[in-house]
Amino acid sequence: xxxxxxxxxSSRFLRACARLxxxxxxxxxxxxxxxxxxxxxxxxxxxxxxxxTRRPEVAAEVTLQPVEALGVDxxxxxxxxxxxxxxxGLRLEFVPGKGPVIHEPxxxxxxxxxxxxxxxxxxxxxxxxxxxxxxxALEGRDVALIGFAGAPFTVASYMVEGGPSRHYRTTxxxxxxxxDAWNALMTKxxxxxxxxxxxxxxxxxxxxxxxxxWVGALSLPDYRRxxxxxSQRVLKAxxxxxxxxxxxxxxxxxLLEAMREAGGTVIGVDWREPLDRAHARLGxxxxxxxxxxxIALFAPPEVLREQVKDVLRRAPRVGHIFNLGHGLLPxxxxxxxxxxxxxxxxFTADYTxxxxx
Numbered sequence: 001x002x003x004x005x006x007x008x009x010s011s012r013f014l015r016a017c018a019r020l021x022x023x024x025x026x027x028x029x030x031x032x033x034x035x036x037x038x039x040x041x042x043x044x045x046x047x048x049x050x051x052x053t054r055r056p057e058v059a060a061e062v063t064l065q066p067v068e069a070l071g072v073d074x075x076x077x078x079x080x081x082x083x084x085x086x087x088x089g090l091r092l093e094f095v096p097g098k099g100p101v102i103h104e105p106x107x108x109x110x111x112x113x114x115x116x117x118x119x120x121x122x123x124x125x126x127x128x129x130x131x132x133x134x135x136x137a138l139e140g141r142d143v144a145l146i147g148f149a150g151a152p153f154t155v156a157s158y159m160v161e162g163g164p165s166r167h168y169r170t171t172x173x174x175x176x177x178x179x180d181a182w183n184a185l186m187t188k189x190x191x192x193x194x195x196x197x198x199x200x201x202x203x204x205x206x207x208x209x210x211x212x213x214w215v216g217a218l219s220l221p222d223y224r225r226x227x228x229x230x231s232q233r234v235l236k237a238x239x240x241x242x243x244x245x246x247x248x249x250x251x252x253x254x255l256l257e258a259m260r261e262a263g264g265t266v267i268g269v270d271w272r273e274p275l276d277r278a279h280a281r282l283g284x285x286x287x288x289x290x291x292x293x294x295i296a297l298f299a300p301p302e303v304l305r306e307q308v309k310d311v312l313r314r315a316p317r318v319g320h321i322f323n324l325g326h327g328l329l330p331x332x333x334x335x336x337x338x339x340x341x342x343x344x345x346x347f348t349a350d351y352t353x354x355x356x357x
Contacts, residue, residue, distance in 0.1 A: 011142040013074040017207060017244035017266055019287050019319035025312065025348035026073035027341050028146070030248075031327030032066040033078045036334060039065045049094050053079050054126050060133035067143055069334065071341050074144040074207070075134060077200070079127050081150030081211055082158055084192050087123035088115045090159065098163070105162035107174065109181040117191050120199040128203040135204035146246070147205030149197050151212035152189040152230040159185070168217050175226045186230040194237035201241040208238055209246040210264070213326075216251020223255050228262050235263030246289055250326050256281055271325030276314040287319035294324045297336040304336060308343045 009015050012026035034040055040062055043052065052058050062078040082100055086092050091103040106112060121128065134145050150158075158164070160171045175182045197208045215227060231247075238245050247264030249255065253273040260267055260282050267286050269278045271293035278288060296307040311322065322344045328337065 011073065011144050011206075013144040013321065014206060014244065016319060016321045017246075017287055019284070021318055022348075024345045025315070025320055025322050027322040027344045028072040028074040028076065029066070029070075029324055029328050029337065030076070032070065032072060032076065032337075033062045034328060035330035036328055036332040036337070037065055037069060038334075039069065049080065050092070053083060053130075056126050056129040056133055059126075059130040060137065063130065063134050063145075064137055067138075070338050071345075072143070074146050075138065076146040076209070077127070077131060077134070077148060077205065079130070079148070081148070081155060081213075083124060083127065084118065084120075084149070084196055085155065085159060087118035088188070088192060090115075100158060101163045102159055103162075105170075106156075106159045106185060107170070109178065109184065112181050112185045112188065115185070115188050117188055117195070120196040124196060124199070128199055131200055131203040131205050135206075144206045145204065146207045146209055147197065147200030147203075148209040148211060149193045149200075149234075151210045151215065151227075151249075152186045152193060152234065153218070153227045154212050154214045155189055155193070156182075156185055157214050165214075168214065172222075175222070179226075182226065186226075187233075190230040190233040194234045197234065197238045198241055201238065201243045205243065207244040207246065207265075209248055209268070210234060210238075212247070212249040212252075212259075215249045215255065216270075218255075220254055220258060223258055228258055231259075232262040239263060239265070244287075246321075248289070260286060266321060268323070269325070274314050275311060275316075275320070279314075279316050284316075284319070287321065288316060289321040289323050291323070291325040292340070294326055294329055294332070297324075297328070297332050297340065301336075301339070304339070305343060308340055309347060312344065312347050 012022045015022050016026050059078045063075050066072055067075050082092055093101045095101050157168055157171045160174055200208060235245055244265040246266040246268055247259055248268030250270045266289050267282060269288055269290040271291050275288055275291055292311050296304055
């Protein structure tokens with residue numbers, strides 16, 4: 001796929017997405033705006049998570065905090081993957097100590113029938129305004145803005161279970177026992193999420209990430225039958241905008257080839273699959289993102305340094321974006337995160353210098 005950039009991208013992040021040479025490997029972190037940052041904790045004393053997402057000025061401030069604090073090469077929009085479920089007709093609440101709760105979970109064909117496919121410009125306009133504010137704030141800087149959404153399966157699992165789950169029993173029961181209802185639910189979600197991501201790109205997001213965080217709970221045959229067509233529907237729609245699309249999941253080593261088939265400019269790889277092996281499996285046609293274990297950030301500095309070096313040794317020199325294999329944990333030491341940014345830039349700048357000698 002040829003990306004429809006107006007010109008050859010200058011930022012490290014966008015160049016890596018396009019599999020172009022970079023002066024140093026770009027780095028950003030999933031959940032880089034969050035509870036591990038004291039600046040964010042200060043804002044949370046005034047606003048709940050949902051209140052932040054509904055106030056574009058505050059959400060933009062939170063989005064930009066890690067850019068200033070860490071020196072990352074990309075900002076990711078501060079939002080939540082479940083924001084679209086409210087305009088679809090469900091009531092969402094974040095309960096302290098429990099996480100997201102969806103009241104009246106979707107369990108039957110009648111429940112699915114009641115869901116609507118919202119217009120993101122009308123129903124999620126506050127998110128799009130945050131995108132515009134952040135792009136204006138980043139103007140003139142080589143820091144890209146990433147938008148995002150949850151993938152159909154991951155969002156569906158919350159809608160069906162009513163919240164987080166360990167085994168996705170109710171979700172799988174619906175897949176197996178009520179395939180028509182499952183198809184109707186996934187189709188509505190695919191249309192909703194495709195429109196939402198497209199609107200983010202039109203508002204100024206320079207790349208988007210589709211989070212299929214929980215799809216690793218499925219076998220390969222179940223992924224192909226019950227998920228791939230719907231993820232593919234979203235990814236193809238967003239790829240048509242010309243912005244890079246990152247396709248990410250966890251526990252997905254057994255699904256990598258199928259995820260590439262579904263789509264994405266960049267495939268996210270979690271820490272369980274070495275990047276050299278992922279590259280051998282996926283080939284040169286896609287960029288890779290990943291894949292430091294988030295727990296490595298709690299290791300002694302010398303261990304962390306070796307872990308970072310190992311990821312970079314295994315990564316392709318062209319078409320690699322350094323990230324974690326999943327998101328930052330709430331109590332991650334800020335100094336460790338900042339150190340990783342510096343290490344990645346330092347190590348890969350040395351590689352580039354060596355290659356030019």
